[in-house]
Amino acid sequence: MKLSKTTGLITLAVVLGLSACTTSETSKPEAKMAKQASTDYSLVTPKVENKGELPIWRVPNLPESAEAYYGPDSYHLIAQTQDPNAVPPSHEKAAGGALTWIATDDGKHVWAANDRGQDGCSYIMPDGERILYTSTRDNMDMPVGNWSAEDDYPQGAELYMANIDGSNVKRLTNNKVYDAEVAVSPDGKRIIFTRQIDGKLDVWMMNSDGTNEHQLTFTDDWQEGAPFFLPDNKTVTMRAWKRSEKGGRMTFMTVFTLDTDTKEVKELTKDKWMNWAPYPTPDGKHYVFVRPLKNNPMNWEVFLGSIAGGEPVRLTYNDSFDGFPSVSPDGKKMLFTRSVGKGFMSDLYTHVMDISSLNVGPVSQN
Numbered sequence: 001m002k003l004s005k006t007t008g009l010i011t012l013a014v015v016l017g018l019s020a021c022t023t024s025e026t027s028k029p030e031a032k033m034a035k036q037a038s039t040d041y042s043l044v045t046p047k048v049e050n051k052g053e054l055p056i057w058r059v060p061n062l063p064e065s066a067e068a069y070y071g072p073d074s075y076h077l078i079a080q081t082q083d084p085n086a087v088p089p090s091h092e093k094a095a096g097g098a099l100t101w102i103a104t105d106d107g108k109h110v111w112a113a114n115d116r117g118q119d120g121c122s123y124i125m126p127d128g129e130r131i132l133y134t135s136t137r138d139n140m141d142m143p144v145g146n147w148s149a150e151d152d153y154p155q156g157a158e159l160y161m162a163n164i165d166g167s168n169v170k171r172l173t174n175n176k177v178y179d180a181e182v183a184v185s186p187d188g189k190r191i192i193f194t195r196q197i198d199g200k201l202d203v204w205m206m207n208s209d210g211t212n213e214h215q216l217t218f219t220d221d222w223q224e225g226a227p228f229f230l231p232d233n234k235t236v237t238m239r240a241w242k243r244s245e246k247g248g249r250m251t252f253m254t255v256f257t258l259d260t261d262t263k264e265v266k267e268l269t270k271d272k273w274m275n276w277a278p279y280p281t282p283d284g285k286h287y288v289f290v291r292p293l294k295n296n297p298m299n300w301e302v303f304l305g306s307i308a309g310g311e312p313v314r315l316t317y318n319d320s321f322d323g324f325p326s327v328s329p330d331g332k333k334m335l336f337t338r339s340v341g342k343g344f345m346s347d348l349y350t351h352v353m354d355i356s357s358l359n360v361g362p363v364s365q366n
Contacts, residue, residue: 060107071124074328113166194225331361
């Protein structure tokens with residue numbers, strides 16, 4: 001799913017329901033992450049911005065961006081970032097214009113990993129040396145499309161593997177359909193992603209070298225996507241909505257888990273509401289996700305849910321848009337996108353929240 005600057009509840013319902021090259025002077029692309037690298041708190045200061053929130057900071061030197069995910073060192077991150085070298089959006093209200101960037105969460109190092117086409121979701125491989133991303137870089141002669149509209153997704157969005165500095169690009173898919181919403185298992189052996197064929201969204205999986213590509217979901221009505229692995233390397237969280245319910249002011253979504261071995265699906269959210277962008281925590285017991293407030297649907301907030309069930313805990317208290325949450329492998333930090341402009345969902349930037357007090361890190365650490 002691609003970020004959009006477009007405002008308004010109807011447009012945002014479509015954006016969120018139907019789908020989450022320059023280098024700064026202080027940085028230099030690294031072929032491999034430094035093993036001992038960590039956040040330099042002389043460059044960033046976590047602060048409580050809103051009552052009820054844990055301390056946060058905005059990632060310095062990273063342009064407008066969204067859908068950021070940490071690498072294995074819980075310091076480097078990857079994000080789709082607005083970039084003048086990207087193919088521009090197809091029209092004023094369409095989502096697009098982003099390329100894949102790498103950054104450290106203190107802004108000390110920032111660089112673009114791709115310089116052409118338009119990019120979608122991305123992920124850092126568990127070895128910290130390679131990245132995985134969605135791009136139209138080889139299909140720029142095809143219609144630009146709109147990452148926010150299910151009936152106009154960019155066809156020719158393919159999956160690529162590259163070194164973390166952007167070199168040695170290897171194309172993994174070759175079908176000229178919509179392949180996006182990609183993630184990697186913690187052991188680095190399997191890639192999971194969303195594919196659209198004939199208007200249907202389903203979850204697919206393959207080996208990390210691109211072999212053994214196969215479909216996991218086969219539902220006509222449910223539109224599954226945005227899968228992310230739990231620590232067991234086989235279960236994923238995902239969100240889905242029904243095509244038969246599409247067309248209202250809001251697209252109702254449900255969060256599920258899917259066992260990629262047995263194909264067993266478990267429903268996590270029971271309310272008829274938009275529960276969107278789930279991402280599992282490293283303890284394998286929780287997930288962060290986004291929902292609009294029921295008493296104020298223009299206010300989108302991040303929540304912490306339990307896979308075992310129960311009432312979710314609200315994590316953000318920003319009177320606008322907070323979305324695209326993800327948790328660092330050590331369980332101590334959460335990346336999320338916050339709107340800091342005057343208009344709803346305007347000026348979107350990647351922020352970090354210190355969630356170390358929530359104790360959602362790997363079980364061996366808790």
